[in-house]
């Protein structure tokens with residue numbers, strides 16, 4: 001059973017994706033339509049766990065775990081904070097939902113992005129609000145809905161379009177403060193008191209000790225395996241989730257060069273590095289495709305810009321097929337530079353948060369053909385599934401890849417947490433994600 005509509009997308013994108021997921025060789029032992037339908041359903045729901053990466057370069061994991069438990073107790077929440085046996089810097093918090101919540105007469109409409117954040121435990125911040133009741137005042141109890149199709153106009157007093165219920169909250173602002181000509185007030189506008197999915201809010205909590213990061217993203221840092229004193233290049237770094245993880249794994253010793261082509265995003269890397277007390281990070285605003293260096297890196301992370309189809313929760317995907325397909329050539333340019341800027345014997349980790357074949361397994365097949373100096377390496381830890389068929393990779397090659405496929409375990413939204421399946425759920429009910437690890441051997445690199 002599902003409480004939300006399946007992820008909706010343009011028919012051309014749906015057909016493109018459906019072709020990948022219903023190919024005979026891809027779904028030999030599974031029911032093809034079921035897997036694709038499960039994918040679209042699970043993507044519109046949040047994962048079963050909130051994953052926090054602890055700053056183990058600053059504090060032992062158990063200390064942070066205890067501080068988080070105390071924080072949850074103060075919030076009158078069950079202090080359930082779990083460690084992960086294979087990820088020594090991860091803390092997992094179960095997400096409970098969907099719960100039964102009664103609808104109220106007063107409706108607040110928020111944008112889809114804001115709605116997705118609410119489903120992952122956030123309160124509603126002022127910029128996310130599109131519509132409120134005409135006379136909404138501080139202290140009013142309201143039901144919050146996501147405008148999943150982007151049809152609600154800002155300042156609306158009612159909305160009849162397609163909306164999805166996210167839970168109830170209490171208003172901390174008057175309507176007049178939200179849509180006034182001087183620009184809206186900042187901060188929390190609706191404090192969620194009865195969210196459909198209950199997951200603690202970490203806004204301003206233990207800010208130098210924990211970083212909200214999806215589990216497969218944390219796996220990337222461990223697969224890269226940086227050591228203190230090394231020189232690492234992070235080519236697509238903002239907001240710095242992986243950069244700060246790499247620097248933390250290095251014990252803040254060595255250099256992590258973090259590049260992002262958007263200046264405001266690059267500044268976010270600097271902010272995050274400062275907050276987590278990591279001064280071995282050097283961030284630059286740069287188009288990585290044109291990056292040059294006289295000192296090649298020992299390890300490169302290319303967490304490529306991608307079509308983002310693995311993100312959860314997401315109820316509407318508005319991109320055209322042309323936009324989705326535009327990422328493959330861009331990623332190839334980034335990979336070409338990544339290979340050039342890597343030392344012999346160095347490691348390259350390529351990752352995306354999307355589910356297409358074109359941006360994942362097909363890229364691996366292209367890399368292996370184009371750069372004979374690169375070979376696939378086993379990944380540790382390997383928590384996801386193997387790579388998908390359909391891109392011409394051998395079984396052995398696919399086994400070296402790591403694809404997080406929540407659709408393979410999706411049994412509907414009311415699947416309860418059970419202690420026996422705790423680890424399996426944490427490792428599988430994740431966002432859709434892909435990781436490939438290459439090593440550069442001695443052969444001279446020549447581009448085909």
Ligand SMILES: C[S@@+](CC[C@H](N)C(=O)[O-])C[C@H]1O[C@@H](n2cnc3c(N)ncnc32)[C@H](O)[C@@H]1O
Nearest residue numbers: 236237238239240241242260261287288303305
């Ligand atoms: C998937 S996000 C990276 C997330 C990041 N690695 C993290 O873990 O927090 C991709 C990033 O690549 C950046 N980007 C896109 N094209 C780029 C290019 N040509 N050069 C450098 N950065 C680029 C985008 O601005 C975006 O911030």
